[in-house]
Amino acid sequence: xQSVTQLGxxxxxxxxxxxxxxxxxxxxVPPYLFWYVQYPNQGLQLLLKYTxxxxxVKGINGFEAEFKKSETSFxxxxxxxxxxDAAEYFCAVNLNTGNQFYFGTGTSLTVIP
Amino acid sequence: DSGVTQTPxxxxxxxxxxxxxxxxxxxxxxxxxxxxxxxxQGLQFxxxxxxxxxxxxxxxxxxxxAQQFPDLHSELNLSSLELGDSALYFCASSxxxxxLFFGEGSRLTVL
Numbered sequence: 001x002q003s004v005t006q007l008g009x010x011x012x013x014x015x016x017x018x019x020x021x022x023x024x025x026x027x028x029v030p031p032y033l034f035w036y037v038q039y040p041n042q043g044l045q046l047l048l049k050y051t052x053x054x055x056x057v058k059g060i061n062g063f064e065a066e067f068k069k070s071e072t073s074f075x076x077x078x079x080x081x082x083x084x085d086a087a088e089y090f091c092a093v094n095l096n097t098g099n100q101f102y103f104g105t106g107t108s109l110t111v112i113p
Numbered sequence: 114d115s116g117v118t119q120t121p122x123x124x125x126x127x128x129x130x131x132x133x134x135x136x137x138x139x140x141x142x143x144x145x146x147x148x149x150x151x152x153x154q155g156l157q158f159x160x161x162x163x164x165x166x167x168x169x170x171x172x173x174x175x176x177x178x179a180q181q182f183p184d185l186h187s188e189l190n191l192s193s194l195e196l197g198d199s200a201l202y203f204c205a206s207s208x209x210x211x212x213l214f215f216g217e218g219s220r221l222t223v224l
Contacts, residue, residue, distance in 0.1 A: 034212055036213075036215075043115065043117075043203060044203070044215040045115075045215070046213075046214075049212050051210070090156065092213070094210055099168070099207065099209055100161065100168075100169050101146070101158075101207075103156050103158070105156075106156065
């Protein structure tokens with residue numbers, strides 16, 4: 001069963017526009033949720049994480065995500081895109097079943113000048 | 114710097130050969146994970162170890178094997194290599210229900 005779904009494998013936004021990357025999860029237990037960013041030829045870097053505290057989570061580089069239990073979503077947003085935001089973004093969930101992580105298929109963000 | 118160290122960073126070898134990728138997790142992290150990332154398959158979970166014991170298996174081929182040693186470093190062995198094994202191999206470590214910390218990856222090219 002797919003635990004994490006990222007809608008849109010490719011997203012393009014203009015510089016200065018809102019960034020919205022979608023992530024939905026499936027879980028019967030309270031999940032821990034994560035967003036990672038991968039720049040070309042680099043490893044994955046944690047952007048932010050939700051661990052059952054505040055539902056609105058702020059991360060690095062101006063990104064934030066909101067945990068919505070009713071919608072089983074954890075969408076990533078940034079008010080104003082910058083050229084340096086162009087990268088691959090991965091949503092992940094930890095269901096605490098043996099500390100296993102499940103990753104989405106990734107969303108490639110392109111920022112148009 | 115994530116604190117996870119992977120060697121080698123780049124590796125070029127021929128089909129049929131065997132290679133070993135090494136990973137040193139962050140100090141104190143007992144869990145080690147291996148992932149394969151290729152253009153056509155995306156990020157694929159291979160295997161997880163916890164304190165020396167195999168914890169979970171993903172899409173790991175029988176030609177591949179891994180182990181975690183008492184000092185917690187891990188090795189991923191890839192044998193009878195095929196062209197399709199060319200990929201980035203990532204190691205990551207974590208504490209219980211914490212985030213994953215990824216290494217910079219080992220880029221394997223099979224010619």
